[in-house]
Amino acid sequence: MITSSTDIEVRYAETDMMGIAHHASYLPWLEIARGNLLKERGISYAKLEESGIMLPVVEIKMNYRRPATYDDIVTINSVIKERPFAKIQIDYELQKEDQIIADGYSVHAFINQSGQPIKAPRIIKETLAKEFD
Amino acid sequence: MITSSTDIEVRYAETDMMGIAHHASYLPWLEIARGNLLKERGISYAKLEESGIMLPVVEIKMNYRRPATYDDIVTINSVIKERPFAKIQIDYELQKEDQIIADGYSVHAFINQSGQPIKAPRIIKETLAKEFD
Amino acid sequence: MITSSTDIEVRYAETDMMGIAHHASYLPWLEIARGNLLKERGISYAKLEESGIMLPVVEIKMNYRRPATYDDIVTINSVIKERPFAKIQIDYELQKEDQIIADGYSVHAFINQSGQPIKAPRIIKETLAKEFD
Amino acid sequence: MITSSTDIEVRYAETDMMGIAHHASYLPWLEIARGNLLKERGISYAKLEESGIMLPVVEIKMNYRRPATYDDIVTINSVIKERPFAKIQIDYELQKEDQIIADGYSVHAFINQSGQPIKAPRIIKETLAKEFD
Numbered sequence: 001m002i003t004s005s006t007d008i009e010v011r012y013a014e015t016d017m018m019g020i021a022h023h024a025s026y027l028p029w030l031e032i033a034r035g036n037l038l039k040e041r042g043i044s045y046a047k048l049e050e051s052g053i054m055l056p057v058v059e060i061k062m063n064y065r066r067p068a069t070y071d072d073i074v075t076i077n078s079v080i081k082e083r084p085f086a087k088i089q090i091d092y093e094l095q096k097e098d099q100i101i102a103d104g105y106s107v108h109a110f111i112n113q114s115g116q117p118i119k120a121p122r123i124i125k126e127t128l129a130k131e132f133d
Numbered sequence: 134m135i136t137s138s139t140d141i142e143v144r145y146a147e148t149d150m151m152g153i154a155h156h157a158s159y160l161p162w163l164e165i166a167r168g169n170l171l172k173e174r175g176i177s178y179a180k181l182e183e184s185g186i187m188l189p190v191v192e193i194k195m196n197y198r199r200p201a202t203y204d205d206i207v208t209i210n211s212v213i214k215e216r217p218f219a220k221i222q223i224d225y226e227l228q229k230e231d232q233i234i235a236d237g238y239s240v241h242a243f244i245n246q247s248g249q250p251i252k253a254p255r256i257i258k259e260t261l262a263k264e265f266d
Numbered sequence: 267m268i269t270s271s272t273d274i275e276v277r278y279a280e281t282d283m284m285g286i287a288h289h290a291s292y293l294p295w296l297e298i299a300r301g302n303l304l305k306e307r308g309i310s311y312a313k314l315e316e317s318g319i320m321l322p323v324v325e326i327k328m329n330y331r332r333p334a335t336y337d338d339i340v341t342i343n344s345v346i347k348e349r350p351f352a353k354i355q356i357d358y359e360l361q362k363e364d365q366i367i368a369d370g371y372s373v374h375a376f377i378n379q380s381g382q383p384i385k386a387p388r389i390i391k392e393t394l395a396k397e398f399d
Numbered sequence: 400m401i402t403s404s405t406d407i408e409v410r411y412a413e414t415d416m417m418g419i420a421h422h423a424s425y426l427p428w429l430e431i432a433r434g435n436l437l438k439e440r441g442i443s444y445a446k447l448e449e450s451g452i453m454l455p456v457v458e459i460k461m462n463y464r465r466p467a468t469y470d471d472i473v474t475i476n477s478v479i480k481e482r483p484f485a486k487i488q489i490d491y492e493l494q495k496e497d498q499i500i501a502d503g504y505s506v507h508a509f510i511n512q513s514g515q516p517i518k519a520p521r522i523i524k525e526t527l528a529k530e531f532d
Contacts, residue, residue: 013427027160284455
């Protein structure tokens, strides 16, 4: 299992008139969390894209259990539970003061610059493989 | 079954460096779509909130099948398939030039101003009931 | 003078915990307004970009005079007052129920795909020239 | 003069199809920067709002000089140059690797919960006064 933890501070611009972080604001947080998960293993998503490999989101699922609001610190725990082949799934658990406020997952395909699906690139497979053994 | 259709024009600000609409941009589109679904039945979400009833998103699921990009017209077909009780689910299908590019659903709770869950308010139950009979 | 008018409906996601449209939400509205101004004259900004010409924002100024909130219709009147050379300026006036709620302007440079500044492309100069004469 | 410095990491969701951070993305960054400026002086903007005092943006000006892109670290230097009375102005300079990439300012009014303009609240005046003497 591959894990990572990222802290987010809820921005004022992310709140809505209900007084809480808007549900769409959570998706960019997850994006930061999985970027950090890769970065901690020496993989820069920015460089992956420069080399012509992209990981678009093909599926997303979120459960919103408790609200977050402006200035809250939200801790996002990300986990990769299975070796990636054609796709990669990342699971997320979001906590605020030790309470789970949301959870969910994202699934990503690997595509090249012409938008064609490709297999998981070697750098991802090899880097992650170490932690699955 | 209760249905509604809403056209969205993809904004430049909604694209990302992959050249396509960012996956988080879709969630505000769904919000417009379900706002219209209610509005077409005489229910203003703005007035619901003024009267102290809120419908926060408690669950969201999206499948992204094909990209959308700047200036694309995306048609969102929204459907309520079951009478709402403690929660309400709306299903969405997003089309671009007659191709389904994404689908998914959102689930909403009914809460009052103190954040307590309540049953579906009468105006929603009665208005929607007509179409379920 | 070159003018155009665009109606925007304030999205729920664009509000913040003050209960009003967040000030950053206005910038994508202006982007839609100037896209329409060009489109009404037969110029597609999407196609301009495909042909390698981009108009990044180099300056923006906004005065927020009265709030807008969810479901409000905001009318954006856009004006080009001077022929574009190295840059183009668009002025905006935002109205809600005949009251001016905001105004401002954006200035854009013309750049090519390598990010180098270029002069206003012929299609823009010629199309706009007709209306300045 | 009152100064503060905040680092921002450009989010993927903040980029657009030009491959750079969208100009509207900068405004939430400034919001974080001025929130930190106050926080470093013991003033919580969240608590100010809870006590019924709000500082809506009434004016914003930005010059975009060089692009920022995904994963870039942008340092925002914020300055209050004049004692606030009915309004408060904050100036910003944004740097990336020691180059200024943007600058601008925001002006804020002080309002109470009924939206009426008020004078700068005592906590702001007194806290900032120390640094102006």
